[in-house]
Structures are given as structure tokens and as C-alpha cells.
Amino acid sequence: MxxxxxxxxxxxxxxxxxxxxxxxxxxxxxxxxxxxxxxxxxxxxxxxxxxxxxxxxxxxxxxxxxxxxxxxxxxxxxxxxxxxxxxxxxxxxxxxxxxxxxxxxxxxxVVISSESKNANVSGAEMGVERLSAATIKTIPVLMGEADVIKAIQLLPGVQATSEGSSGFSVRGGGYDQNLIMLDEATVYSASHLIGFFSTFNSDAIKDVTLYKGDIPASAGGRLSSLMDIRTKDGNNRRVSGTGGIGLIASRLTLEGPVFTDKATFIISGRRTYADLFLGLANNPDVKNTDLYFYDLNAKLSYRINNNNRIFFSGYLGKDVLGTDAMGMNFGNLTTTLRWNHIFSPKVFSNFTVIGSEYNYSMGNSAESSSMIKWTSKIRDYGFKADFSYHPNPRNSIKFGYTATHHTFTPSEAGENSAMSTAVTRPRDLALEHAAYISNEMNITGRLTVKYGLRYSMFHNIANGEPVTYLKNYEPDYTKEYSQGRLYNFQHKLEPRAGLTWLFNDANSIKAGYSRTAQYIQLASNSASGSPMDVWFPASQNVKPQLSDQFSVGYFRNLAENKYELSAEVYYKILQDVVDFKDHAKLLGNADFERELRFGKGKAYGLELMLKKNSGKLNGWISYTFAVARRQVDEINNGAWYRSPYDKPHNISVVANYELSRKWSLGANWVFASGMPVTYPTSKYWAEGSYVPLYSGRNEYRNPAYHRLDVSATVKLSKPTAKFKSDLNFSLYNAYGRKNPWMITFSQEANNPNVIYAEKFYLFTFMPSITWNFTF
Amino acid sequence: MKIVKHIIHSFLIVSGIGFVACSERMEIDVDDAPVQLAVYGNITTDTMQHAITVQQTSNFFAASQPVGISGATVTISDNEGATFTLTESQNGEYLTDAAVFGVEGKTYTLKVVIVSGDFAGEYGATSYLPYSAQVDSVTLQRADTRTINGLLYGRLPAESDNHYLKIAAYKNDHVSLNATLAKFNIFNIENGSGKTIDGEVCINFRDGGDNANSIEQGDIITVHVCSITKEYADYVLNAQEELQWSMPIFSGPPANVQTNISAKNASAPVCGFFTAYSKQSGKVGFSAMTGK
Structure with a gap:
């Protein structure tokens, strides 16, 4: 009803x-x-x-x-x-x-935004950030590798989860609360080399949009954000190429027409080669180390006629790390087949078939006497049907249906022997699907409203094994379902609404509300994320998480849209937030649902941004005030505590300066309050060690984080040349700030009564040089 | 899963972070936490003086020795009525007579009574003493150029299905190779009643060098195989999690290790652990190498 x-x-x-x-x-x-x-x-x-x-x-x-x-x-x-x-x-x-x-x-x-010139003011969306590939490439980054996620981390309301990490937190949310889609396929782990590089090759990317709060009704399944990445279709005029050779990686992209104006292709590859240099080392541990990643993007587009187009795109990425004695590899694979069909000039449709997989394996060598092998995988098959209907100039209706079949294979395994037991968790199967409808209605020239509804549904699928129901985190009873049967139906209505009042072309106020539900999450009790985290679904013991977000923003453009000024405030209420009990055992634990604890959360903040879009000097300054708290009965004695992503003050300054037609300079400076931490405050002696006793959960903070990166680019060819190239020099962490990446506590070797803190830091003064070319 | 963590750490060292990470000492200023009473000790099947320490906690960065509590009455009794009274030794350490030993299958109760001061009150804990694993022999086997595995031969007791073993090793009788709370090896064996242990790796040593677990040709290695309770196994594993290296991408928020010491009529909080366990040992000399 x-x-x-x-x-x-x-x-x-x-x-x-x-x-x-x-x-x-x-x-x-x-x-x-x-x-x-x-x-x-x-x-x-x-x-x-x-x-x-x-x-x-x-x-x-x-x-x-x-x-x-x-x-x-x-x-x-x-x-x-x-x-x-x-x-x-x-x-x-x-x-x-x-x-x-x-x-x-x-x-x-340099153009630092796409879209129309006052889209930030007149558009009905808020809490949305768009980055073009050109913008991403102008930002100085680690090792000179242009990086989508590192660029996203400079936007207001977005924070890196740790130094050098590709994980990010949006408005106080966890890094598993971001839906990252590459050509509509979910990317489950967006990092290479433990997060120092993201999985996305910027040469293959056309457009990146981050929805921080105003997630469209067509998307869901994550609480905090949607990062929608679209790859290029390929040049349909001529064969062209883009590439670069850097200190640790090289990349090459080729694109062009297959049949003029009918079909295009693009293929883009990247590989690191740090391992080649390691072979020169004397230390055998280092010499025989595998340490590389590669990725490949490919896309084929075919225009059947004006009303029908087909796109087939795929991504394959792999990291290989290890030595003679041990190793691991992990990677993503996505494929998307899309069919655009125009039913009538007013009805546009897109049908998509999606495959996505993330897997990893880790273990020691087969010769080892205590063999450990550990694998995990999540695989999705999905289908989407999206329709846009434009019945009249004032309404734009979107509706559709999406379904995804998830297979989780968290099969951590050891070896069965008298003194150890192999741990194998059976596959989890689930069906996640949703129907949605939304309308963007321009009521008057000044007032636009958006409203929509997503009805999301989730079923576990029986895998033939008995299903255990927990009570107070202990097994209560089991139930058997025949293989393939759907059980544990959970569903949520997710309304989305927005309002824009345009004072004039340069001045508007917006408000929004969105409810989002999340049915799958990561079993990871770290704040930063790792490639070895395990995805697991909602179940008879795990409720879906829910977020209600309210936001209001003021948007103003100055000097004929040369400057954009925005101020947004948000308040989020979170239900059934998943956290983990103290000393949770998530590695190799077949019953890790017993390690979960559930509670509530809240997050609120203010985001200010001043952006200069064009001119010789362009860039942005942003300031974010953000608070994120959680309350779980079994943690911190039931008292509210800071979420690991609670960093009240964040500043980003991004600047590009066109020094001449030949030279351009870039710089960015970031500042963030220290990450919340739990410090040991006292200790007692037991069997040769001091056992620490801790403060309340996340009661303290690490020292504040700040860093300056600079770059200079010199063009080596004339603007009219067919083959263009430039050299990019960059310096990451230019003033050598020793930001703590981790803090450990050790006993003095000579006096075990003395305990001292030691910080580990990464990347001080990291220079790089990259030669980029296009033809 | 300790091995898995070890692999993760090792692989990170060789796979990048080790190449770019630097470290230096830093100052951390933490507020003084309320002082607690810390009670720690055990009783084993060895015939010896068993120790219980009764101390107060200190600021984490304080460089002084732990402060012992003097004048406490400390007893250990079993479920058949036998009671051992401990005598105060030094700095909060209380010892049984040298002839005391625990008996498998019995349950032991620790009682600490403090009559005056900030910690006045009665404190106690109870622990079952599990049946011991039979140790037939221990051998050494080379795993690679630098690692020596200790292999255990024996049998698990038939009295229970799930077994928890603590492995602690010494060289030349008294030099600890891993015999500290931070280094014990813990094994959790499910459905192992009466199972034969046929050359399982129970510990690793370093061939030469100056690591804590380094051994050299001629050393005599003693491996203690202790059958412990699940509660104590959890305590050790949780303590080790707090005492070992933590990394932001693999470590959750730290948390207090659990205690099984309860307090009665006491105003100060209490921490620590009391346990009972059985112990068997095997000896081997580092010269009769097997394997490659």
C-alpha cells in the first residue's frame, strides 16, 4: 500500500x-x-x-x-x-x-572543471564533485603517476585514510562505504601496491564524478558516496596515442576508429618496473623480490545507427608481491557490455550486463614445512536497465532496475595437521536488486526540485550448508535451506530529494536529503583498508547499515563564473553501523560474524570551497570541518567515541600556474587534524613483558598531518606538432614533513622498564620525473 | 593465524614499505590513568616455587620498576581442599614452597587479601589445570639457510577434544628463546583428542646471529609444551596482539587485554591473570640436523 x-x-x-x-x-x-x-x-x-x-x-x-x-x-x-x-x-x-x-x-x-560554466550554481545537484582527466593530470602526485583517487582526496569532505593510501573517507564514512564504479562495474579494491597507487590509469579516463551526499536514485548499496568513473570511448577521427615513461612505471594508450564514425577502440596499459631494479641488489631477500603491478583498460564502441550504440569495456589489474619464501597477488577484473537504445527522442535507455571480480591469494612457498595458503574472492554478475524520459522541458524522469548476484569466497585456509586446523568458510551467495524512479522538475525558472525513490532488496542464497543464527553473538540454532533457495529477505525504501533556488545565474541555495542502505561490507578492523580485507554480506545476523543525510548549501559564482564559491553543511544519522569487538579475529576466522558489533553513528560538518576555474593561475582552496562519532554498546563501555575518520580540520590548496607557453607549475598543500588513536596510558609486568592498559577508544590524536607537493612541466614540442611531449618534474612532500604513518612502542634493549614511542614515516622529499607524450 | 600475520609483516618489509619507511623516536604526552592493582601468576605441574606478583600499575612511559604491594595474604587452593600459602619475597612477589605442584584435572583458586591502603579488598581468580600433552621427543630440522624448525613428536591427551598448547623454549637450560608473554607460541587444536603429533613444527629458531631466538651449534634446546586453558590462550594471544608491531592497514584499534581477576570489597580496579597449566618438556642438541 x-x-x-x-x-x-x-x-x-x-x-x-x-x-x-x-x-x-x-x-x-x-x-x-x-x-x-x-x-x-x-x-x-x-x-x-x-x-x-x-x-x-x-x-x-x-x-x-x-x-x-x-x-x-x-x-x-x-x-x-x-x-x-x-x-x-x-x-x-x-x-x-x-x-x-x-x-x-x-x-x-588548465581547465579544472567540466560541465557548463555555472553548473555548480544552476544544477540541481549538491555535494557533487567532478574532475576531468586534464585536472587530474595537473596535480603533483607521488612518483609522478597521475592518480584519480589522490586528486579526489583533495576535495572538501574527502580524506585520505592514511599516508599514501588509495582509501578515502567521505563525510566521516568508512572506506568500504564508497561505491566505486568503472563504466558501471563495481571496483572492490581501488588500490595498487598496498594503496600507494590507485587502480585507475588516468590516460583511459574521460570523467570522474564523486557524489558525496546527493547519490542519484539509480545508484545505491553504499552509505557514503558514489565515485562514477567513465572511460574514454576512443578517438573516432584518427588513430592517436598517449603515454608516459616514469621512474617506476610506464603507460601507453592507443585509440582510434575501427570503421570511421561507426566503431572505435581504446586500449590502455600500465606496468611498474621497480622489481627490475631490485634484481641489482646484493641482499638476496631484496634481489629475489617480486614487486610490480600492471593494469589494462580496453573498450570497443560501435554505433549501429543513430538510435543504437554498443559499448564493451573491460579492466584487468594485478599486483604481484613476494619473495622466494612468500608471496601474494591481488587484482580486479571488470567487464561491461552496454547497449544504448533511443526508443524515441524523449526516451533514452541503457541496458548493461556487468561482471566484476576481486580476488587475492597469499601464502608461503610450497617447500615450507608449515604451509599457509589463504585466498579470498568476491565475484558479481549484474544487469541494469536505465531509462530517461523527458516528457516536457520541465521534467526529466529516470527509472530503472538493477540486479547483482554476489558470490563471496572468503576461504581462508591453512593446513590440516595434528597441531593446526584448516579454516574454510563456505561461499556466501546473495542477490541484491533495486528498482528506482526519480524526477528533476524545473517548477519555475528559479526553482528546481528533485525527488526520487529507490527500493532496494537483498536476499541471501542458500549454499547447501546449515545456516547459523546467533544470539548475543553466540550460536543459538541452525536452520537448513535447500541449495539455491532465497532466504533472509531484507529491503529498504530509500527516498532522495533535493531543492534548488536560483537567485540569479550566479547565486543559488540548495538543500538535499538522501537515505542510503548498505548490504555488503568489509571485514576489516583497520582504519586504512588493505588488499586482504574480506567482503561479507548482510545476513540473518547482520542487518543492513542505513544512513540518512541532510544537507544545505550556498553556491555563488563571481567574475562571470571565473570564481566559484560554495558552502555546504551536512548532518548524517547512521543506523546498524558495523564495528568490531576488541581483539576481533578477522584473519582466518570462519565465524567472524561473532566478532561484529552493531551500533549507531552520526557525522556532521561544514565544507567551504573557493575555486578559480580559468586564467593563468587556477585551482582551489577548501576547508572542511568534520565530526564523526559512533556508539556501540560493547565498545568503549557503551560511550560515544570518535570514528577513525574523525578529523575535524582539513585544508587543501591546489594551484596551477601557467608560467609561459612552455612552462607550467603546480603545487598542492594539505593539512588534516591527526587521526584519532587509542594510546596506552599505563602498564603492568607479566612474564617478561609490560602489558599496556589503554585510554578510551580513539581518545587521543596523532600529530596533525600536512604536506606540500610541487611540480613543474615543460613542453618539449610546439602546439602544432603532431607528436607532442612534455617533461614533468615533481617533488612529493617538498618540505620533508615526517607525518607518522604508524606509531609503535618498544622497550629499551638495555632497560626494559623504559618504553618509548617510535613513529614510522613514509615519503619525505620524493622526487620524480616523467616524460609524457601524445600523438 | 599468527603465521599469517608474520607473513603479512614480512612481505610488507620486502615489498615496498620497507624500502621507503624511516623511523624516529617521538614524544607522546598521555594523561595519568587511575592506578590499578595488577595480579599475575600461575601454578603448573612442575614441582617448584610458584610465583604470584601483586603490584600496582604505572604510567606507561614511567621508567621506574613496577611498584609491588607488600603485606598481602596470598593463597592458592584446589577444589579438594588443599591450600598453599605464599610468602612474600620482594617487590610484590609472593612464592609457594619449593615442593608445590599442580595436579591435572584439578581446579585452582587464587585469593589475594589486602587489608589496608588504596588497594584494600579481596581479589581472586579460578583456573582449571588441563591434562598434559605427551612429549616423546623434539627434533630440529633446517627450513632454509637461516631458519631451524623445532619438530614435536608426541600425543595429545584423550581427556578433551579441544587443546590449547603454549610452546616456550630455552637454550642451555636458562636462556629464553621465546619464553616471554610477547613471544610464546600458542596452538589451538580442535577435535584433537588422543591425536598423534608426528613431527609438527612447533617453533622456529634463527641459525646464528644475535636475535632473541638465535641458536648455535652445540646449544641444547629445551622445549616446554604446556597444556593451557582456552582463557589463558586467549589472554596470551590478545596480549601479543598489543605487544607486537601494529600497522595502520592491518591493525585494529588497540584494546585492553582481558583479566580473570575479580575484586570484592575493593575500590580500585584490578587487572592481570591467574592460570594453571600442565607442562612436559623435550630436549635436543643443535647438531644432529635432519633434512637438507
Whole structure:
């Protein structure tokens, strides 16, 4: 009944009084592309001149707008591209594909945002950050490897989980609360080399969007954020390439048409080669070390006709680490097959079949007398159907259905012997699916509302093993289900709503509310995440986590959109938050559900950002005040405690300066309050050791974190050259701040009564040089 | 799973972090925590003087020796009515007579009574003394160029299904190789009633060098195989988690190790552990090497 009421309400909201007068309308639709390489452009603003109501291209470059019969001038605008006005005389529906040319004035400058020039003010979204590949490449990073996630970590409301890590926390959420999608496939571990590099090769990326609070109804399954990464389709004009040779890694991307204007390809690969240098070492431990990662992105796009396009894309990444005695490897594999179909100029659809896998294995050598082998895997098969319907200029409706079959194989295994027992946890199977509908309605030229609903559902699937029900974290009884049977149905209604009031083109206020549910999570009791964490599903013993987020923001553009100013506040209420009991045993524990503890949480904060979009000097300054707390009855004596992601003060300064046509400079400085920690405060003596006694959970903080990175890029070729190259010099942690990565406590060798703290720090003064080229 | 953790740590050292990490001492200022009473000790099947320490906790960074509590009445009694009274030795250490030993299958109760001062009150704990594993022999086998494995031959007791073993080793009778709370090896064996132990690796040594567990040709190695309770096994494992290296990407938040000492009519909190266990030993000389 509740659902019926919601559908009726939805329909009522759709009826817009301003449209009641009947007038004959026609629809203009098509795709907007880059004139140079034919790439679809995401987020292009299309507005009839002298009108305040327009539309934007979707993630496939498609747009649709309905207008009264007669003459109109459509203005296509996209930052970094020349504005294009196109006259149309409508007497029937019109298919209009548009190419935009790069703005010559801005060609040599860095553009740090995509979309239309005042999209941050006029758009109905808030808590959304977009980064173009160009922006990502201008930010100085570790070892000179342009990195999507390291760039994301510089945005307000986003924090790195630890030094050098690819894990990130959004508005106080855990790193497993971020849904990372690469061409719509979930990426379960976005890191290479224990997090020092992310899995994403920036040469293959077209667009990255991070939804910090305003997660669209089409996506769900995580509490905190959605990171939507789209790869390039490939140049449909000519074969071209991009690459780079750095100190520890090289990369090469090739793209081009297969059949002109019909099919394109892109293939992009990357590999590190630190292990080649290790072979020169004298130390046999180091000499025989495997230490590398590689990844490969590939995509094939085929335009059947104006109404049908197919995309097939895949990603394969692998890390291999180890020595003669031990080793581990881990990696992601994703594949996506998408079919764009335009049912009518007003109805765009996309059907997707998705496969995703993350696996790792670790162990010592077969010759070892105490053999340990440990493997884990999560594999998804999914299907999505997404529809966009543009019934009139004021409404944009999206609806669809998504289903994912999860297989969790956390089969930690040792060896059976008289003194040890192999630990094997049977596979967990689950079905996660959801239906959604949303509408973005421009009520007046100034007021836009968004409302939507996601109905998410989750079932465990019997694997033939008895299912154990816990009571007070101890086994209570077991139940048997026939293999393949769905059980433990859990479901949540997840409303999403937003409102934008546009004072004028440069000034708006927005408010939003979103509820998100999370049915799968990581068994990891560290704050930073590791490749060996194990994903596990909601179950008869684990409720889905729930988040309600309220946010309000003020957005203002200055100097004709040259400067963007924003201020957002948010408040999150979390239910059934998963934490782990003291001394939780998560490694090789077949019953780790007994180690879980459940509670509640809250997070609130303020995010300020001043961004300069263009000019010789551009970049942004952001400040975030953030608080994140948890309360679990069995932890910290039931008192509220700081979440590991509670870092009240965060500052990021990112600057790029175009020194000349040949030289450009970049710098970023970050400051963050120290991570919450639990310190030992007293001790007692027992059997040759001092046993520590601790403060309350996360009662103290590590020293504050700050770091400056700088870079300089020199162009080695003329702008008109076919083969262009540049050299990038970068220095990570330029003033050598010794930020603690971990703190340990040791006894003095000569006097065991003396205990001292020792901090380990990484990456002081890390220089790098990279040669980048395009042709 | 201790081995898994060891692998993780080792692999990290060789796989990158070891190449870029540096360390230095740092000052940490923590508030003084409320002082607690710490009671720690055990009774074993060995015939010897068994010790119970009664001390107060100190600030974590205080460089002084632990402060003992003097004047306490300390007794250990079994479930058949026998009671051993301990006498005060030094700095809060209380000792039984040299002829005292525990008996497998009995339950022992520790009682500490303090009549005056901040810790006045009655404190106690109880522990079962598990049946011992039979030790037939211990041999050494080379694992690789630097590692020597200690192999155990024997049999698990038939009296229970689940067994918890603590392995502690000494060289030349008195030099500890791993005989500290931070280094004991703990094994948890499920459904092992009466099972034969046929050359299982129970401990590793370093061939030469100056590590705590280094042995050299000619050394005589004594391996103590102690059958312990699950509670004590958990205590040791949790204590080791707190005493060993922790890394942000693999370590959860630290937490107090549990105590089985309870307090009655006492105002101060109490910590520590009392346990009973059986002990068997095997000796081997480091010269008769087997394997490659």
C-alpha cells in the first residue's frame, strides 16, 4: 500500500500547473561530441536562448529537449569549449548531433572543471564533485603517476585514510562505504601496491564524478558516496596515442576508429618496473623480490545507427608481491557490455550486463614445512536497465532496475595437521536488486526540485550448508535451506530529494536529503583498508547499515563564473553501523560474524570551497570541518567515541600556474587534524613483558598531518606538432614533513622498564620525473 | 593465524614499505590513568616455587620498576581442599614452597587479601589445570639457510577434544628463546583428542646471529609444551596482539587485554591473570640436523 501511495504522489508531483495549457511541442535530441576526437561530452548545457530552462547531456553525451513549434536558437556550452549557437525551426521532432570545438583561448590553460560554466550554481545537484582527466593530470602526485583517487582526496569532505593510501573517507564514512564504479562495474579494491597507487590509469579516463551526499536514485548499496568513473570511448577521427615513461612505471594508450564514425577502440596499459631494479641488489631477500603491478583498460564502441550504440569495456589489474619464501597477488577484473537504445527522442535507455571480480591469494612457498595458503574472492554478475524520459522541458524522469548476484569466497585456509586446523568458510551467495524512479522538475525558472525513490532488496542464497543464527553473538540454532533457495529477505525504501533556488545565474541555495542502505561490507578492523580485507554480506545476523543525510548549501559564482564559491553543511544519522569487538579475529576466522558489533553513528560538518576555474593561475582552496562519532554498546563501555575518520580540520590548496607557453607549475598543500588513536596510558609486568592498559577508544590524536607537493612541466614540442611531449618534474612532500604513518612502542634493549614511542614515516622529499607524450 | 600475520609483516618489509619507511623516536604526552592493582601468576605441574606478583600499575612511559604491594595474604587452593600459602619475597612477589605442584584435572583458586591502603579488598581468580600433552621427543630440522624448525613428536591427551598448547623454549637450560608473554607460541587444536603429533613444527629458531631466538651449534634446546586453558590462550594471544608491531592497514584499534581477576570489597580496579597449566618438556642438541 505504501508503494502505491508513493507512486500516486509521484504522479501528482509530475503534473506541473505551468504546463496545463496545451501547445504543440517537438523534441530536439542528439549527441554532443568533441570535434577533435569524437568523444561524447558529459554534462554539456543546452539552453534555448532567452529561456531559463534547459537540459544537459547524460553520461553518453545524449540530450533531449522539447520545445514549442517554431524557431529557436539552442546554445550549447561546455567549459573549455567554444559556445555554439544552433538555430532550429521546429515543425517535427529533430535529431541534432553537435560537435563542440575546444576554445582556442583556453586551449593552453588548465581547465579544472567540466560541465557548463555555472553548473555548480544552476544544477540541481549538491555535494557533487567532478574532475576531468586534464585536472587530474595537473596535480603533483607521488612518483609522478597521475592518480584519480589522490586528486579526489583533495576535495572538501574527502580524506585520505592514511599516508599514501588509495582509501578515502567521505563525510566521516568508512572506506568500504564508497561505491566505486568503472563504466558501471563495481571496483572492490581501488588500490595498487598496498594503496600507494590507485587502480585507475588516468590516460583511459574521460570523467570522474564523486557524489558525496546527493547519490542519484539509480545508484545505491553504499552509505557514503558514489565515485562514477567513465572511460574514454576512443578517438573516432584518427588513430592517436598517449603515454608516459616514469621512474617506476610506464603507460601507453592507443585509440582510434575501427570503421570511421561507426566503431572505435581504446586500449590502455600500465606496468611498474621497480622489481627490475631490485634484481641489482646484493641482499638476496631484496634481489629475489617480486614487486610490480600492471593494469589494462580496453573498450570497443560501435554505433549501429543513430538510435543504437554498443559499448564493451573491460579492466584487468594485478599486483604481484613476494619473495622466494612468500608471496601474494591481488587484482580486479571488470567487464561491461552496454547497449544504448533511443526508443524515441524523449526516451533514452541503457541496458548493461556487468561482471566484476576481486580476488587475492597469499601464502608461503610450497617447500615450507608449515604451509599457509589463504585466498579470498568476491565475484558479481549484474544487469541494469536505465531509462530517461523527458516528457516536457520541465521534467526529466529516470527509472530503472538493477540486479547483482554476489558470490563471496572468503576461504581462508591453512593446513590440516595434528597441531593446526584448516579454516574454510563456505561461499556466501546473495542477490541484491533495486528498482528506482526519480524526477528533476524545473517548477519555475528559479526553482528546481528533485525527488526520487529507490527500493532496494537483498536476499541471501542458500549454499547447501546449515545456516547459523546467533544470539548475543553466540550460536543459538541452525536452520537448513535447500541449495539455491532465497532466504533472509531484507529491503529498504530509500527516498532522495533535493531543492534548488536560483537567485540569479550566479547565486543559488540548495538543500538535499538522501537515505542510503548498505548490504555488503568489509571485514576489516583497520582504519586504512588493505588488499586482504574480506567482503561479507548482510545476513540473518547482520542487518543492513542505513544512513540518512541532510544537507544545505550556498553556491555563488563571481567574475562571470571565473570564481566559484560554495558552502555546504551536512548532518548524517547512521543506523546498524558495523564495528568490531576488541581483539576481533578477522584473519582466518570462519565465524567472524561473532566478532561484529552493531551500533549507531552520526557525522556532521561544514565544507567551504573557493575555486578559480580559468586564467593563468587556477585551482582551489577548501576547508572542511568534520565530526564523526559512533556508539556501540560493547565498545568503549557503551560511550560515544570518535570514528577513525574523525578529523575535524582539513585544508587543501591546489594551484596551477601557467608560467609561459612552455612552462607550467603546480603545487598542492594539505593539512588534516591527526587521526584519532587509542594510546596506552599505563602498564603492568607479566612474564617478561609490560602489558599496556589503554585510554578510551580513539581518545587521543596523532600529530596533525600536512604536506606540500610541487611540480613543474615543460613542453618539449610546439602546439602544432603532431607528436607532442612534455617533461614533468615533481617533488612529493617538498618540505620533508615526517607525518607518522604508524606509531609503535618498544622497550629499551638495555632497560626494559623504559618504553618509548617510535613513529614510522613514509615519503619525505620524493622526487620524480616523467616524460609524457601524445600523438 | 599468527603465521599469517608474520607473513603479512614480512612481505610488507620486502615489498615496498620497507624500502621507503624511516623511523624516529617521538614524544607522546598521555594523561595519568587511575592506578590499578595488577595480579599475575600461575601454578603448573612442575614441582617448584610458584610465583604470584601483586603490584600496582604505572604510567606507561614511567621508567621506574613496577611498584609491588607488600603485606598481602596470598593463597592458592584446589577444589579438594588443599591450600598453599605464599610468602612474600620482594617487590610484590609472593612464592609457594619449593615442593608445590599442580595436579591435572584439578581446579585452582587464587585469593589475594589486602587489608589496608588504596588497594584494600579481596581479589581472586579460578583456573582449571588441563591434562598434559605427551612429549616423546623434539627434533630440529633446517627450513632454509637461516631458519631451524623445532619438530614435536608426541600425543595429545584423550581427556578433551579441544587443546590449547603454549610452546616456550630455552637454550642451555636458562636462556629464553621465546619464553616471554610477547613471544610464546600458542596452538589451538580442535577435535584433537588422543591425536598423534608426528613431527609438527612447533617453533622456529634463527641459525646464528644475535636475535632473541638465535641458536648455535652445540646449544641444547629445551622445549616446554604446556597444556593451557582456552582463557589463558586467549589472554596470551590478545596480549601479543598489543605487544607486537601494529600497522595502520592491518591493525585494529588497540584494546585492553582481558583479566580473570575479580575484586570484592575493593575500590580500585584490578587487572592481570591467574592460570594453571600442565607442562612436559623435550630436549635436543643443535647438531644432529635432519633434512637438507
Amino acid at each position: 505504501k508503494l502505491v501511495q508513493i507512486v500516486i504522489l509521484f504522479g501528482l508531483l509530475l503534473v506541473n500547473p505551468s504546463l496545463s495549457a496545451q501547445e504543440r511541442k517537438f523534441t530536439v535530441s542528439g549527441t554532443v561530441r568533441d570535434s577533435a576526437d569524437g568523444e561524447d561530452l558529459i554534462g554539456v548545457n543546452i539552453v534555448p536562448v532567452n529561456s531559463s530552462t534547459g537540459t544537459t547531456t547524460n553520461t553518453y553525451g545524449f540530450y533531449s529537449i522539447s520545445l514549442p513549434a517554431g524557431e529557436h536558437t539552442l546554445r550549447f556550452s561546455y567549459i573549455g569549449y567554444a559556445v555554439r549557437d544552433v538555430k532550429v525551426d521546429l515543425s517535427a521532432d529533430l535529431n541534432l548531433d553537435i560537435s563542440l570545438e575546444s576554445d582556442d583561448m583556453q586551449l593552453e590553460e
